[in-house]
Amino acid sequence: MVAFSTDTSPLPKTKKSLQLGNYGTLMSSQEMPEEYWTPLKLPPEKRVTSSRSDLTSVATDNLSELLDETIAEEQTTIDRVFAFLGFTANPFSSYADDVCNNKASDMRLSMLSNISAAYNAVSISMALDIMQDLYETTSKDKSLCSSALIAGMIVGQLAGGAIGDILGRHMAMAVVMSLQIVGALITACAIQSSFSIYAFIAIWRLILGIGCGGVYPLAATITAESNDDTKDGGKAVALTFSMQGIGYLLPPILTALLARFVPLRLLWRIILGFGAIPGLWLMVLRLKNQIARTNSQVYKSKRNMLTNAREVPVNVLEAIYVEPDLFRKMIGTGGCWFLFDVLFYGNVLFQPIVLSAAFGQAETVQRGAIDSAVVSLLALPGYFASIIAMGHQSPRFIQSQGFLMMAILYGSIGVFFQHLSRHKFALVLLYGGTFFFSNYGPNATTYVLPSLTFSSSCRSTLNGICAACGKAGALIGSMVFVFAASKFGEDIVLLACAVVSLIGMVVTICCVSETVIHDEQIKKPEVRMRVVISEPSLLDYFETA
Template sequence: MAYDYLDNPANPEKLRKFQRKVKIVSAGGTFLDGFDLTIIAVAMPLILKQWDIMPIEQSLLVASAIIGSFIGAAWLGSLTDTFGRKAMITIDLLAFVLFAILTAVAPNVLWLIAFRFLLGIGIGADYPISATLVAEFSSTKNRGKQGTFLAAMWFVGAVVAYISGLVLAPLGDHAWRYMFLLGAIMAIIIFIFRIGLPESPRWLASKGREKEAEKIIYELTGNVVEVKPEPSQEKVKISALFSQKFIKRTIFVSGFWFCYATSYYGISMYTPTILSAFTGGSLQLTYIASSIVSILGLGGAIIGMNLVDRWGRRPLLITSFTGLTAGLSVLAFNPNPTLTFLVVLFSIAVLFANMGGGILNFVYPTELFPTSIRAGASGFATSVSRIGSILGVLVFPNVVAVWGNAAALGVFAVVALTGLIITISLAPETKGRRLEEINPETH
């Protein structure tokens, strides 16, 4: 296969340098995802001070970007398989820039909800686009680490969101606007670096453009190769996700990601709100406590990133859901926690969540499906996960209002346990296998 030269290039240093570039500029998108989805939790206490917002508006404001990401993942993910990775990964960033600026100047809460929704479309699109491009340019032996690096950068973005809150909050009533504007500035920088990326040779070959694929492989690796037509790929359509051949894979990647997202977003989007009741009204202490949880979540992602290609995908994901279920269960059975207890247990829960579920959502969907539907499959799984995120964000405050924090955390513990059951039942091991080996119908 022509793509074996990604594992044995004639010019390895040149290829490694290029792979680092692809990884970093793609991860810039997931960094922005983490920042933009988390910054609303950071900004919310300031927005509530400035505007008189009803509870339903607050829920919509938190959920709007996530709802938009559901549409972006489902719609633009499949367009990436039609129009190519290069075009979509560049155009996608324009949405980050434009709508981040508009959120910063929103005149009222309804416009802010609308602009956050449109920003979410770009956020959702970036998941399948970036993950697919990185997977198709990675060598077999480090594909897991390359993909999980994208996920780890999501949590870096979340940490930066909390740090920006600490830095910008003292600037007064408009501090939350500066937080949103910061997201636009970072998006412009990443957009500039994304310009000039080549198209994926695998995608070109799937479209019958073998000569272009051969040229890119030669430029990147120094190897002269012959990319043969792959007519079987033309017959694989997005509807194949629900065929007998792929249905178990589709259920697995969508199911575990749904369970992770429901639990994680339900906790993380309301961490400052939950902790604020235990900090004596100190906004700074609330941000510091929330930052500790976020940093431990990043630590979990880094641990998983360094284990994924050595330990394997399946055991990592099983360990992740086991730890998340245990952490949430302990929280659920302690109705009168202290601030320290909450910070420690929240940190343990998100550490375990992110070491597997929070990073393998960028790996498994791109490994388990052929080139012609890879981005579409990843987009579908992302959109299902967004349903979980929306449920987590909308259900949590309502369960808390009726039954309290412990009951809400108990619900998420059950969801995490469901993710563990799905993983044990359906998760395959893909460590050390070429994409074409995992999907033999594609060659």
């Protein structure tokens, strides 16, 4: 008769170590101490059997039952939240187990980097509203600061994705997050001199934009690859993306909280400088934990675990060239991202009209910030709906239904545009609906799909190209729709957004796969590869055992 065990120490009873892998070697029943039998709940009369498989089955069943009971007892509130969202396990459970530790660190890095990128992308609008009361400001100054970030993001998405494939995901993430930290801090220190303060901010917003843009392909790729062996892969990427909603919400909330107590000349600097906090927080955690790991007895083995050898293509362009079905994949991912960002400018165009009609004119900085926070809150339910749906519904279905519902909503707003200003409830309901079905739809899936569509040898680069397509769509949409709105009216622009939404739905159905194809299933010619040794960067925080 045999039973499973690893050593002669008592059977561990904690959630951290109750794993079937701990019972991989064999020991005879005569050698097993009594404390091994107690947690297995096997009475003495059942400890004797002529069949090894019988005992194996009984022990495994009892271990599974014990695991379920122990985990249920130790389940925290955050565990229940993730269970509600449909996760099979808490993605932040960083046990002594190396694989769990890696995944938890990757999730922290990806989520905080997305919060940082989203915050830095929209914080300038709050800052400019304050600065116009302090400095001589023209529409050209505002446009320069906003356009500089978008241009930087396009460069960052292309460069960050390529660097991720060449040097490694974590090294590239350290570079782009460092750019965000430096860019946010320097823009917060801008001064008025012979050199225009807005020109100074625009230059550093360009650099900041490179950092923000680089996060898009890297955060999605890191999350997808650290969860590619679980059922929660797409759900984890959607969770990472949802942190952008938190990032968009933070600037107006921070402004509203501080506006009453902080002088305006200092407030705009705090708002811009706060964008460095997520990256600095990761660095402090990493440096603080480095001392503990260095002094730990397990540091050497942990360091070996954290130092990964990864094969990368000698020539990324060669890997892209042999990517199977590349044109259809790019149309389904980058093309849909482009279309979505073109049409989503309709929301930007419609926002001041909705805020003015529903809440009245914002007469103070604090009131304007509160109004913006309300709009950001309208978007949050859609983010979490996409997380819950991912895994139950395919990304193609989520994206196509999102495009369809946006077409209906934009069409309704366009047709009844002149009447909606007199019906505030209907106005806010329809406007909130466009946010909900964009986030529970193409806004989430255009972010998720590239990381689940392309093979690993060129995944980061192609993900960056897709993200850049989206930002190019935003630029084109803003230029075309501003002209169209002034010439034909806002209602025509919104009807045009409905048409673009329908085109997006058709492209999704034709060019996006119904099921996600994993990397090992992608049949492609061999490309020349080389080995890159990737050590954890300054931003990778791993917990010690």
